[in-house]
Amino acid sequence: MSSLLKSIGLAAVLAAAALAPALADPVRVGIAAEPYPPFASPDSSGKWTGWEVDLAMAVCAEAKLDCVITPVAWDGIIPALTSSKIDMIAASMSITAEREKTIDFSEKYYNTPTAVAVAKDSDIAATPAGLAGKIIGVQVSTVHEVYVRKHFTDAAEVKVYQTQDEANQDLVAGRIDATQADSIALDAFVQSADGKACCKLAGNVAPDVEVLGPGVGFGLRKGETELKDKLNAAITAIRANGKYDEITKPYFAFDMYGG
Incomplete structure (x- = not known):
């Protein structure tokens, strides 16, 4: 019995080790490669900044996700998601029934006219x-x-x-x-x-x-329930703890979340 338990324990350790690299991989946050101020634009050093970039990274931090901004041409951003070149879209993408035929969305994180x-x-x-x-x-x-x-x-x-x-x-x-x-x-x-x-x-x-649509959400692959749940919880959390307003204040003097 002792040998059996040791074998089971070793197998569990090996399985966890095999999974560790996948779990540690960064979440590739796809943004439109074309500048879209004040939501996302590259600065003089090429670093992407803007309200939506700041918000996406704050959501990732709250969800304890290791995220990296990944610019993708706008007209190819959904194919990049479905082909796993990126893991989520943060590009002012409105939640619509037509898009939901192909991808899923998180809850909205802003809604403006x-x-x-x-x-x-x-x-x-x-x-x-x-x-x-x-x-x-x-x-x-x-x-x-x-x-x-x-x-x-x-x-x-x-x-x-x-x-x-x-x-x-x-x-x-x-x-x-x-x-x-x-x-x-x-x-x-x-x-x-x-x-x-x-x-x-x-x-x-x-x-x-x-x-x-009812607002803008993070675009996700179909079936990515765990990631979706983490993002939704993080959106709710940063709105409750004041982080959402803290990010918004330097950019806008009004409520971005909308009704």
């Missing part, structure tokens, strides 16, 4: 009537592209860009009449040097939960 930016001297309103006959720029594979195609059907053209920055620059150059994106990102743009000179916010679009 969607807005339209236009030229400073424009009288365009952020409505179907206001954008009728206009050229609207949107970032590819976003809820904003889906929204514009659904609600602004009388637009003269919907121009699709790989990055929101490209859409913003075409608005500055006068090649489009308007662009739609998250209100925080667009506000950061119109407060920038280029944005102040040319552009303004025309207002928020009408809500559409089916398209825009």
